[in-house]
Amino acid sequence: MRNMEGFRILVSDFMLTLASEELIILGTSLAAIVILTAGFVARELRKNSGGKGNDK
Amino acid sequence: MKTGFKKNLGAGWLYFYIHFITEVACFFILSRNVGDSVMLWLFPLIYDALAFVPQSIIGYISDKFPKINFGVIGALLLGAGVVFSSVPILPGKFTGLVILCLGNACTHISGAEVILRCSEGNLSHSAIFVGGGSFGVICGKLLGSTALPYPIVAAAVLTAIPFALLAETYRAKTEEKPCVGFDYHSKKINPAVVVLLAVTVVAVRGYMGYGIPTAWNKTVIQTVMLYVTMGIGKMAGGVAADIFGVKKTAIFSAVAALPFLLAGDQLMAVSLVGVMLFSMTMSITLALLVSVLKSTPGLAFGLTTIGLFCGTAPIFFFKFDSVRSNCIIITALTVLCIAALMIIIRKDEKHGRLQDTRI
Numbered sequence: 001m002r003n004m005e006g007f008r009i010l011v012s013d014f015m016l017t018l019a020s021e022e023l024i025i026l027g028t029s030l031a032a033i034v035i036l037t038a039g040f041v042a043r044e045l046r047k048n049s050g051g052k053g054n055d056k
Numbered sequence: 057m058k059t060g061f062k063k064n065l066g067a068g069w070l071y072f073y074i075h076f077i078t079e080v081a082c083f084f085i086l087s088r089n090v091g092d093s094v095m096l097w098l099f100p101l102i103y104d105a106l107a108f109v110p111q112s113i114i115g116y117i118s119d120k121f122p123k124i125n126f127g128v129i130g131a132l133l134l135g136a137g138v139v140f141s142s143v144p145i146l147p148g149k150f151t152g153l154v155i156l157c158l159g160n161a162c163t164h165i166s167g168a169e170v171i172l173r174c175s176e177g178n179l180s181h182s183a184i185f186v187g188g189g190s191f192g193v194i195c196g197k198l199l200g201s202t203a204l205p206y207p208i209v210a211a212a213v214l215t216a217i218p219f220a221l222l223a224e225t226y227r228a229k230t231e232e233k234p235c236v237g238f239d240y241h242s243k244k245i246n247p248a249v250v251v252l253l254a255v256t257v258v259a260v261r262g263y264m265g266y267g268i269p270t271a272w273n274k275t276v277i278q279t280v281m282l283y284v285t286m287g288i289g290k291m292a293g294g295v296a297a298d299i300f301g302v303k304k305t306a307i308f309s310a311v312a313a314l315p316f317l318l319a320g321d322q323l324m325a326v327s328l329v330g331v332m333l334f335s336m337t338m339s340i341t342l343a344l345l346v347s348v349l350k351s352t353p354g355l356a357f358g359l360t361t362i363g364l365f366c367g368t369a370p371i372f373f374f375k376f377d378s379v380r381s382n383c384i385i386i387t388a389l390t391v392l393c394i395a396a397l398m399i400i401i402r403k404d405e406k407h408g409r410l411q412d413t414r415i
Contacts, residue, residue, distance in 0.1 A: 022150065026102060030109050034362060037112040041359065044352050045247050 064174040067226040068184035071167040074127065074216045074223070075185055078163045079192025080199065081134045081213045082107065085141045085156055087200025101372045102150055106157035108365040112358025115165045119352040122227075126169070127220025130162030134213045142206035161361075163216065168357035170223045172346055173230040177237015179302070183294020183339040190287030190335075194280050234350040240302045240343050242402045247348040253396040254344045255363040260389045261337065262367020267386055268331065269321035269379050278324060285328045289335030301404030302340055306397045309336035314390050318383050337397070344400060 082103065089099050118126050137156025140146050167185050175181035199209070241250045273282055297305040313333035320327025341363075345356040 022098075022102070026105055030105055033109050033113055037116075037355070037358065037362060040112070040116050040352075040355055041251060041349070042248075044349055044355065045251070048247065048348070048350070 063176065063178075064226055064229075065181060065184070067170050067174050067223050068181035070219045070223040070226075071171055071185040072188035074131070074163055074219050075167060075188035076192040076195070077213055077216050078130070078134060078160055079189045080196040081138050081209055082156060082160050083193050083196025084200045084204075084209050085138060085153070087197045089141070089153075097372050099153070101369070102153060103157060104365055104368055106154055107160040108361040110158070110358075111161045111165055111361040112355055114161050115168065115354025115356075115358035116352060118165050118169050118354040122169070125166070125220065125224060126162040127166035127223065128217050130159045130164075130166060131213055131216040131220060133159030133162060134216075135159075135210045138206055138210040138213060163220075164361070165354050165357060166220060167223075168342075169354050170227045172235050172238075172342075172353035172357070173233070174226040175235075175237070177235070177239070179294035179297040179339045179343050181294070182342055183291045183297075186338055186342075187287045187291035190283045190290065194283035198276070198280075235346050235353050236350075238343055238347045238350060240340075240402055241347040241400055245400055250344060250348050250400045251359065253400050254341050255359055255366075257337075257393050257396050258341050258360050258363030259367035260393050261334075261341075262364040263370060264334070264367075264386055264389055266368060266371045267382050268317055268327075268334070269382055270327055271321045271379070272324040272327060281324070281328060282331060285332050286335045289332035290338045292332065293336030294339040296336065297340055297343070302343065303397075303401040303404045306337050306340045306401055307394060309333045310390060310394050310397065314387065317386060321379055337393075340397075340401075 086100060086103060114126065118124065133155055137152055137154075137159050139152075140155055141152035144152065146152065168182075171181045171185045241247070270282065273279055293305060293309060296309075310333075313330045313336075316326050316330025317334060318330075320330050342357065342360050345359050346353050349356040349359075
């Protein structure tokens with residue numbers, strides 16, 4: 001029971017923090033950077049394999 | 057033994073210092089700020105996110121615009137970050153930290169560009185570069201708990217500028233050619249799979265780094281020993297990979313570290329051997345990513361830092377308290393890492409160095 005209570009506090013604390021403005025901005029920016037990076041990596045790999053993606 | 061791995065090693069040592077002073081500044085500010093209970097985990101989380109994740113984009117910009125000296129920019133941003141953290145004249149409570157993080161990212165990327173381009177496929181250079189960070193982390197943490205004034209730290213950071221300018225001469229010699237000599241990935245595996253598995257290994261190692269049972273670590277001296285061992289392990293990993301071969305070093309260090317890590321919860325000496333072996337694979341995953349992204353080493357380095365963030369981020373929300381479950385998780389993750397490394401690393405040549413023609 002004590003563990004469950006602790007878990008509930010942890011979850012509610014986490015949800016409150018997650019909703020904070022700073023973390024929303026941070027999460028969105030990070031997601032955008034990761035997507036952009038994946039795009040760059042795909043482009044470079046395609047270029048290395050001799051396919052399309054050359055910027056010249 | 058691999059010959060010629062000492063060539064351009066000076067660049068590694070220059071960036072050893074720059075990396076060291078970068079981490080000193082960052083961890084000085086972190087340890088000064090995490091005393092507040094609200095900041096206890098939010099401040100390090102924002103630091104990890106903003107110092108690690110944007111490195112891929114900064115790295116790609118650095119790859120495409122090599123004339124921009126990110127080493128100098130990074131040192132200036134770090135100095136400004138330290139000053140603005142002490143004098144909150146800018147709006148927003150995290151502005152100083154954001155500037156500090158960007159400075160950190162810039163110096164790391166600059167180091168990766170210089171080191172990877174001039175190392176000619178050797179790992180010792182990047183291992184020396186990354187090793188400097190561990191010494192800086194503990195030094196910054198210790199200084200943060202003293203009454204050292206912020207301007208002294210800001211001034212110390214600016215001493216990195218001549219080092220960055222000097223290191224740039226090594227990069228100028230390479231004429232922006234792709235990173236020659238990095239051919240450590242298996243040619244039978246699709247490069248995209250190599251990237252995915254290498255980033256997964258970095259992420260798993262990042263998570264494991266926080267989960268290592270170290271109940272023995274109670275005093276300042278013991279913490280210093282832990283970080284110094286990590287630094288030595290990272291450096292030794294690159295040198296061992298150059299001497300004995302990448303695959304042998306990666307598999308040996310991952311397998312041998314496990315029993316020491318599991319048995320070393322209460323025994324410092326045993327645990328430190330495990331930590332050192334565990335840290336040895338750090339430069340190997342970087343070399344694997346550079347092998348498939350030879351013309352964009354900055355982007356390759358940024359991928360390792362994204363992996364590191366993905367591995368460390370869950371720690372802020374979720375951690376195993378029981379040593380037993382932690383040991384099970386560490387064992388399972390080590391097996392996963394070994395399997396991934398065995399798949400993506402090419403077979404070593406007899407003398408450690410790999411030949412371009414071999415599959």
